[in-house]
Amino acid sequence: MFSGIPQPLSYAEALLAQFVSLPQAPDGGALLRDFVCAVAGLSGCELSQVYLLDATHTRLGLSAECLDGILQPRDAASLPADYNGEQLLQFALCQNRVVSLVGLNGSLHDTNFLPPRDTPWQSLLCVPLVNTQKAVEGLLLCASRESVDLHAFADSMLQLGSFVLGQLQRLQHLRRPLGEPAVEVSAPVSASGYGLIGSSVAMGETCRLISKVLHSPYTVLLCGETGTGKEVVARAIHDYGPRRSQAFIVQNCAAFPESLLESELFGYRKGAFTGADRDRPGLFDAANGGTLLLDEIGDMPLSLQAKLLRVLQESEIRALGSNDTHKVDVRIIAATHRDLAVLVSEGTFREDLYYRLAQFPIELPALRQREGDILDLARHFADKACTFLQRDLLSWSPTALNLLSSYAFPGNVRELKGLVERAVLLCEGGELQVEHFSLSSETLPEETGLNLRERLERVERHLLLDCLRKNAGNQSLAARELGLPRRTLLYRLGRLNINLSDFEH
Incomplete structure (x- = not known):
């Protein structure tokens, strides 16, 4: 840890003294101020700063700064409300990597976040602040007007920073008023915080997971039934993350045959195949700096899976017809309604790619699991449809609301959206009624007389009929x-008295 540091024994003693003195801070603000002063003294830098993410992990703010050995907080009115636009800071934050630069004055790096001085800044060290759950909570930065290599301080600063984050959480817990419930440092946000509709427990958990991965480099795998809104969630991860100013591109892996999908993703060079009369960049190039959503990843051919794995591991691609590779900076989000583990066992999906994609899986809840969200979504879709059609907003009859809330929605949010938009078109008055919704009677549970088992059987019967x-x-x-063995499907059909001859042509 101390290799490369001048006088390592003296440095170790000074570092140990900070581990002893920092916990004596009376509150979180004092702790951060003491921390930046300690870092400045340990590193010998004229500037040290601490940036912390907010509770939603969507905004990065400057929390403490020590300049020339003195705490000199910059005027709040002159500070950016968010440092998400600073590429150097975002690189260290999202990649969870130490950044050490020497010769800032002649480099191409944008360092507007450093306070202006007559003598230019020459050296910089940026260290991610990682909590006990290994999640990045912010950044520690120190800079010097001297041209010195600060990388030797990175390991010790990383350890000290993690210690300070733990102390900060402890102080926040101790200073909470008696009787007030505990709040995590990274508290879950409501669904509306990411532009998502719904306040159910299931959606709250989804948004909590989104907040954990926004500022990390991990590949996200969105799983769930068809129609649960995987593309909407992928868009939220992009729009509320540091790449939001760059491109967001969607490619359905089941929409192209293998040869076309490869050229679509990786591009090609002139003469690579018949009809390739010019160079054409692929979607990885188009999404460079941004996000690429690979929808229906389970349908990607095996040969392309190997090329995708190399992109994930090496961040480089090679166009068709080219012998050269080049680097790309793309965040990949994968989505599927299929069970990739089953596909791996069947030999149709690469096991190494599966584990690489499943770095951070998010299972999106089915609409029937989102208690209370159906009516919120229905009103939202109705209002959007009215705005699109340039007509007055419609009200809802209680019977229409009861109808929707009692329906199983095998097609999830996509089915609900289609039903509501059709109902708005059919409605000639100012109120949506039951007759405007085309739900077959066999899918609707009776109001009374059914116990829990009978209600579940009716939902299961509808799902099986719809799938057949x-x-x-x-x-x-x-x-x-349905993710079932064929024998199990036949057993369930027989138990529910579903006649297969009804589906024969």
């Missing part, structure tokens, strides 16, 4: 979509 209709009665395809 979609697959024209093909039992193997229906079993695959």
Whole structure:
């Protein structure tokens, strides 16, 4: 830890003294101020700063600064409300990597976040602040007007910073008024915090997971049934993260045959194949600096899976017809409604790619699991449809609301959106009624007389019927979509008295 540091024994003694003295701070603000002063003294730098993420992990703010050995907080009115636009800070934050630079004066790096001085800044060290759960909570930065290599201080500053984060959480806990419930440092945010609709417990958990991954470099795998809003969540991760000013590109891996999908993703050079009369960049190049959503990743051909794995591991691509590779900086989000673990066992999906994609999985809840969200979503879709059609907003009859809240919605949010938009088109008055919604009676549970088991059987019956209709009665395809062995599907059909001859043509 102390290799490369002048007088390592003296430095170790001074570092140990800070581990002893910093916990004596009376509150969080004093702790951060003492921390930046300690860092300045240990590193010999004229400037030290601490940046912390807010509770939603969407904003990065300057929390404490020590300049020339003295705490000199910059005028709050002159400070940016958010440092998400600073690429150097965001690189260290999102990649969870130490940044050490020498010769800032002649470099191309933008350092507007450093206070202006007559003598230019020459050296910089930026260290991620990581909590006990290994999540990045902010950044520690120190800078010098001398041209010195500060990288030797990185390991010890990382340890001291993690210690300070733990002390900060402890102080916040101790200073909470008696009887007030505990609040995590990274408290979960409501669904509306990321532009998502819904206040259910299930959506709250989804948003908590989003907040954990916004400022990390991890690949996100969005799982869940068809129609649960995987693209909407991917867009939220992009729009509320540090890449929001760059491109967000979506590619459905099931929409192209293998040869076309490869050229679409990686691009090609002139003469690579018949008809390639010019160079064409691929979607990885188009999304450089931004986010690429690979939808239906489970349908990607095996040969392309190997190329995708290399992109994830090396951050480099090679266009069709080219012998050269080049680096790309793309955040990849994958989405699928299929069970990738099952595909791995069947040999249709690479195991190494699966584990690389599943770095940070988020399972999106089905609409039937989002208690109370159906009506919020229905009103939202109705208002948007009215705005699009340039008509007055519609009210809802209680019976129409009861109808929607009692429906199982096998197609999830996508099905709800289609039903509401159709109802708005059919409605000629000012109120949405039951007759405006095309729900078959067999899918609606009776109001009374059904116990829990009977209600669950009706929901299961509807799901099986819907899947069989979609697959024209093909039992193997229906079993695959439902994630069931064919034998189990046949057993359930027999138990529910579903006649397969009804689906034969």
